[in-house]
Amino acid sequence: MNTPTDKKDARLIGAGMVFPFILVTSLFALWGFANDITNPLVAAFKDVFVINNAQSSWVQMAFYGGYGTMAIPAALFIRKFSYKSGIVLGLILYATGALICVPAASMASFNLFLAALYILTFGLAFLETTANPYVLSMGPEETATRRLNLAQAFNPMGSLTGMTVASIFILSNLQVEDFRTDFAGYHSDQGTQQVETVEYNVLPIFQSTPKERVKDPVMAEYVANNPEKSLDAALADYKDGELETFMGKTHRELQDHDLKIVSTPYMIIGFVVIGVLVVFLVSKLPHTASVGDHREDSSLGEILGRLFKNPLYLGGVVAQTFYVGAQIMCWTFIIQYAQNELGMDKATAQNHNIGAMVVFLSSRFICTFFLKYISPGALLLTLSSAAIGATLGAIYLEGMAGLYSLMAISACMSLMFPTIYGIALEGLGPDAKIASAGLILAIVGGAFMPRLQGGIMDMETFMGVDATRGSFYLPCLCFIVIAAYACLTRLVHARRRAA
Template identity: 30%
Template sequence: MTEPTSRQSYAFAFVMITSLFFMWGFVHNLDPILIPHLRRSFSLSVLQSALVDSAVFIAYFLMALPAGLLIRRAGYKRTMIFGLMLFALGALLFIPAADTQRYSFFLGALFIIACGLTVLETAANPYISMLGRPDRAVQRLNLAQSFNGLAATLAPIVGARLILVEGASDAQLQSMSDSVRQATLAAEAASVKGPYMAIALVIVVIAVIFYFLKLPALGAGGNEKASAVPVGEAIARALRKPGIRRAVIAQFFYVGAQVCVFSFFILYASHAAGLSQIAAADYLGWGCGLAFVTGRFAGTFLMKYIASARLLLIYALICTALSGVAMFVGGTASLAAVIGIAFFMSIMFPTIFALGIRDAGEDTEMGSSLIVMSIVGGAVLPLMFGYISDATHNLQFGYAAPLLCFVVIAWFARAAAQEQGSQAAITSTGALKHV
């Protein structure tokens, strides 16, 4: 009688944690809408507009270790509730940011949102990995992350129509007096208040549900032995594991690549294919977003037949080639290449994460924190993208940054595939001995 109850408990916990994947995916994928919106409002260069991503992903670097320590002391549930409240606070701060018309205030609000997301991701990714059979951890995490991909489809389509309001043209703005132009841009900037207030309210409701929800205990929190280990020693011990060490490097470059592809897509599509911002946002949602979520579900299915590390290697090599196409080919072919990148990079984050903490044992929480810290690549690589674009006066050449990233991911995947092959051989040998 207890087994069905346990299964129901695990299933409901999986559903609730997966809702978090959707929510942080949704708010992350509003950033590509914010970048052209704020670039227009504050007359920013491509490099300056990349500070949106920097504000978000620096938070991952700063908050990941504290989040890991919080998991060890307070457990997964309390940690996730704390992350949700930070998330809601940052979303509400968009209201005073829009009222004051200060770019730095927008960056501050994004930073606080990202602090909440860091806490959530540090807790939710390993929790999903451990919530069931260990041999299905990669598939389980890819399935949960598929709803993150669904958010990547919906957010640009919805966000473009709520945030990218049809205002005065650039020529009309230039003909206005300074005071009228400032008032016009301020009115356009205020379009962010409604969407982010709605997000804050939804997050508060989810936090209340989590407060009353009984999650299956998976061993974190109140672990006196783990808590007694000094942080420096715990970090050093985790990094001595080759899988964690390589995953930290690979995740740094993967997140950098993903942010470059999604955050600059609207600017890229306008430059390479001459699309309007609304049309580019539709391509981002129905093209990149739909390709991303389809790739997640397809990748989860293919992992039943192809080892996860080997599939990751194949996808990384394809993305490297498509990045070259995005650099040198224009028109609809360039958009097709970028949409192809979105499909093939879809499995990378959860696969790198799950492979990194596989068999990590007591280093799972610290390994998770270190891998989440490496998400700071999303702050660094877009600056490289922006610098190359500004220096060459060609936004397409910025794709040299994602190309480099996918080469590094291919290196990680090759090493992980060799480990998987070795473990499979050992398992096979052991099985033969028992026949």
């Protein structure tokens, strides 16, 4: 086993691998963008299509379902062909799914949007299953984890871009949001709905400008005649024609406007992906598999047999499942935390979410630097321990201190995914092509764990505290599992050094 000093002296990127490394690293930003521009669609589609929360959650089911469906086939494909072939096919599927959003918008078809996202994540599954082990193979094994961490540092750049596009170009331009604001305003004017105002000390960079009311006369008459109706009921009446127009538009006209707003970024990213595809097609990417290694010709059964005997790999799949669940929970429910605990409006709460992503991105580069001096296992144990402390702060500290503790979790999560990935695939050689599929399958942790946390939030209290804060015991448990895996890593490495 190499010491941290050996790692410091080893080359980070192999000879002749700099351009391929840069090219493959660009993919990390592409799938980060897709992940974080899609998350807000759950809330947007609920109002645009006038459906309930359970129906709108199919956006996430389709998105994560694509990963679960295609991770294993992607691994088998790149094992039979090559890393480059996997990347090319992944980009084709990515672009196809993104561009299908255009006819989905013109047809106002929620199901076609789901199909588009499902196909899009087929491509993401191919890209992640291919790019991660490919980056690991682009240099000395002793710097593999640090090399992957450097590539993964560009993933949150794409995520931050996706979140910003969703906030500025999608959510702020949806006319259904004008409908919500005007409806709530007229209810408040008539005293049928009291809007609670809570003072909170927010840094200016996070404070948003409240959305202005339209004050549509048709809406005013509707609210006056139907003071008992909820927003969801008003949207249903608008869709059914009982509320004939809003801002001079029928429901279908407003829906067409909003779906065009939603589909435009997907159309643009579809063409961007096609451009990246062309670059990959004309570029020569080296074959980095260990030619002549006896494991290259192993059967699938033999590979799986070796993987199931590898404690670092099996533990890595479990740890990755809990990590992805914790990440999605912390980033999904920071808005509810800010709303329920501090009375913030959604826009200001979302700004704190973007701030957490900036913290995440900055921490990735800092932690990647420290990997030159400490082992991946030691870094993972440090980050997971800090995450447990920050999560407990979000649970027990009230006001802005609790919210800032929740944001600080992002700094701790910054390097967990690639570090777990690198440790789990350490020394697997060609087996990594299959092994990586299990780690990509672990992304489904982001599908079911947020549902559990949401169920806890629906309670009044949980484990002696307010339910919103108490729900964060679930991500705290996830970080405990990750800390246990870090301890296992250090134990296994110590035994290897002793041997």
